[in-house]
Amino acid sequence: MLTRRDSLRLLAGAVVGAAALPARSAIAADTPPPWTVTGASSPSLQPFDDLLRSFMEARSISYASLAVVRQGKLVLARGYNSTSGPVLAQPTSLFRLASMSKPVTATAIMKLVQDGRLSLSATVAPMLGLSTAADDRLGKVTVLHLLQHLGGWDRSASKFDPMYRGDFTVSSALHVPLPVTQANIMDYMSTRRLDVDPGSRYAYSNYGYMLLGKVIEKVTGLPYATYVQQNVLAPVKITRMVQGRTAQSLRRPSEVPYHSQYSDTTVLDNSGAQVPMPYGTFNLENMAAHGAWLSSAVDMAKFTTIFDAPGLLTSSTIAQAFAAPDVEWDGWYYGMGWSVRPIGGGLSTWHDGTYPGTSTLMVRRFDGLSWVVLFNRWNDALGQSFTDDIDYPLHVAADNVTSWPTTDLFPYYGL
Numbered sequence: 001m002l003t004r005r006d007s008l009r010l011l012a013g014a015v016v017g018a019a020a021l022p023a024r025s026a027i028a029a030d031t032p033p034p035w036t037v038t039g040a041s042s043p044s045l046q047p048f049d050d051l052l053r054s055f056m057e058a059r060s061i062s063y064a065s066l067a068v069v070r071q072g073k074l075v076l077a078r079g080y081n082s083t084s085g086p087v088l089a090q091p092t093s094l095f096r097l098a099s100m101s102k103p104v105t106a107t108a109i110m111k112l113v114q115d116g117r118l119s120l121s122a123t124v125a126p127m128l129g130l131s132t133a134a135d136d137r138l139g140k141v142t143v144l145h146l147l148q149h150l151g152g153w154d155r156s157a158s159k160f161d162p163m164y165r166g167d168f169t170v171s172s173a174l175h176v177p178l179p180v181t182q183a184n185i186m187d188y189m190s191t192r193r194l195d196v197d198p199g200s201r202y203a204y205s206n207y208g209y210m211l212l213g214k215v216i217e218k219v220t221g222l223p224y225a226t227y228v229q230q231n232v233l234a235p236v237k238i239t240r241m242v243q244g245r246t247a248q249s250l251r252r253p254s255e256v257p258y259h260s261q262y263s264d265t266t267v268l269d270n271s272g273a274q275v276p277m278p279y280g281t282f283n284l285e286n287m288a289a290h291g292a293w294l295s296s297a298v299d300m301a302k303f304t305t306i307f308d309a310p311g312l313l314t315s316s317t318i319a320q321a322f323a324a325p326d327v328e329w330d331g332w333y334y335g336m337g338w339s340v341r342p343i344g345g346g347l348s349t350w351h352d353g354t355y356p357g358t359s360t361l362m363v364r365r366f367d368g369l370s371w372v373v374l375f376n377r378w379n380d381a382l383g384q385s386f387t388d389d390i391d392y393p394l395h396v397a398a399d400n401v402t403s404w405p406t407t408d409l410f411p412y413y414g415l
Contacts, residue, residue, distance in 0.1 A: 038079040039091040040412070042405040045076050047397040055390060056082045056375075063089040063256040063376040067301035068398075071368045072308055073408035074415070077298045087256060092413060094255040094294040095374035096244050096284070098353025100360045101293040104241075105212050106147055106321065106337025107306065107313070108228045113143075114317045118219050120144040128214050130186060135193040143215060145198050146208040147336040148325040152194035154203035162189055163206035163290065164282050164355065167267035179268050182210060182286050202327055202334055206290045213289025224288050235312050237415045238302055244294045248279040255294060258357025259377040277380075278357025291353065300372040302415045304364050307349070322347055338364075354378050354385030361387040361394075369398055 035057075037049060048066060056064055062083040068076035079089035097104075112118040124146065125132055125139045132139040137152060145151045155161045162170060162185050170180045170188045189207060196203065213224040220227045225243045233241055242252065246268060251257065258278035266273045266280040275281060284292050295303075306312050307321065321336045332341040338349040346366035353360040359375040371394060378385050 034082050034084045036081040036088065038081070038088060039077045040409055041076040041078060042407075044401055044403045044405065047400045048076060048394075049078070051390075051393050051397045052078070052080050052373075053082075055386075055393070056080060059377075059379075059386060059389075061375050061377055061386070062259055063087065063093070063095075064374060065089055065091055065093055065095065065297035066373045067091065067297035067371065069301050069304060069370040070404050072305055073406070074298060074301055074410040074413070075405050075407070077301075077409050077413065085257075089256055089376075090254075090296075091298045092240060092254065092296045094240065094242070094252055094296055095360065095376060096258065096291075096353075096355075096358045097293045097295050097300070097360050097374075098291045098355050098358045099206070100295075100300065100351050100353040100362050101287075101289065101291050102209050103337040103351050103362070104228060104232065104293055104303065105209055105216070105289040107303075108216055108232050109143065109147060109212055110313060110317050110321060110336060111231055112216065112219055114314060118143065118215070120147075122215075124211055124215060127218055128186065128211065131190040134191050137194050137198055138190065141198045143212070144336075146205075146212050146215075149202050149204050149208060149334050150199050150325060150327065151205055151208040151211075152196050152198040152200075152203075153189075153205045153207055154195035154201070155205070156203065157195045158192075161206055163210060163287055165267070167283060171270075178266075178270050179283050180286070182214065182288075185210070185286065186214075200327070202325070202329070204334075206287070209290035210286070210288070216289070232312065233303075236302055236306060238295075238299045239414070240299050241293055241295045243288060243292050244284050246280055246282070246284040248276070252294060256376045260356045261380050262356070278355075282355060291355070295374075297372045297374050298410075298413045298415065300362055300374075301370065302410060304362060304370040304372070307364065308368075322349060352385060352387040354387065356380070356383075359386040359390075361391060363391075363394070365395075365398070371398075 064080040066078045077091035079091050081089050120143050122143050124141050141151045167180050170184050171178050173188055174184055176184055216224050216227050260277035262277045263274045264281040266275045267283050268280050307318050322340050324333050341348045343366045348366045350363045357377055359378045362372045364370045375386055
């Protein structure tokens with residue numbers, strides 16, 4: 001099975017042609033449940049539809065959505081349904097993004113830096129009132145360190161992620177009831193030593209991005225989501241994105257349901273109740289800045305265009321987002337909210353996301369193609385995302401397109 005790193009090494013695929021076909025409605029009126037496709041595309045983009053059907057049926061995925069952008073234009077917007085249930089996924093249906101939320105948070109931070117309201121070299125501990133008594137190295141952690149996962153927390157070394165299933169540890173250590181709060185998590189983490197020196201080594205950190213959300217609140221005086229919606233999303237006409245909520249009863253009206261065959265103990269209270277994995281075995285509200293956004297595929301496709309040309313961000317800020325960190329890297333690196341791979345004279349950038357009931361992937365390819373694919377489950381047996389499985393086949397599907405439509409579907413979806 002190809003990993004994301006392996007598949008992106010294979011991105012020497014042909015740059016596709018520019019011939020256009022008109023967009024058409026793609027609701028499959030003659031295809032009975034359990035397979036239903038909603039949204040718009042063109043006949044030449046059939047390889048994407050074929051891939052999603054075979055992929056979902058082979059893995060028992062009930063809902064998905066895919067949006068494809070070429071040279072800044074939305075050319076495909078789909079909802080895919082392999083179930084006859086009451087919900088019908090549309091291109092505008094909301095899915096949990098999981099860690100695909102991180103580029104959104106990074107963009108908000110870069111906007112503050114661009115506006116002169118924040119410095120990348122600002123140290124985080126004094127800004128947020130974090131105690132450095134347990135480890136004075138915490139006082140050296142900067143905003144840039146957090147953006148690039150260089151803050152010094154290494155969950156592979158500590159075997160601990162406070163943002164996912166760390167609730168019981170925090171509750172027990174601080175003698176506070178469930179659900180724990182972000183403030184509880186920060187208090188607990190400040191009693192632990194860092195795993196490595198800040199700035200010395202890349203180590204993916206959900207906690208570091210939670211702190212970036214708190215930085216945004218400190219600098220702006222606004223709730224994290226409010227600042228992002230008003231200053232990052234609204235300027236590019238994205239209005240459907242909202243923060244997700246943990247409990248199944250709080251699912252948004254246009255949000256798909258999430259599927260897992262397993263249950264576990266809730267982190268929302270001290271009852272010890274068993275709940276479905278996507279609905280209470282992790283606290284989505286605490287994940288606000290690193291994993292709690294809900295979005296449609298078309299809205300995240302629009303988000304990718306922020307980085308295609310100056311607009312919300314200047315060209316220099318965009319270049320900063322994709323600049324290599326000051327640490328060793330081999331083949332790819334993590335910039336400011338994006339994984340980055342130099343390819344020839346260009347860059348391919350991406351981010352994925354996963355937790356129970358969620359697998360997501362967002363790709364910006366070196367040749368002007370971008371796509372976002374969202375699923376309502378993960379690989380339960382292995383406890384991991386489906387994004388490694390879908391990544392390379394999506395590149396193959398794109399390279400098999402011989403003519404691309406020129407119609408832009410973004411205005412149809414209010415974008």
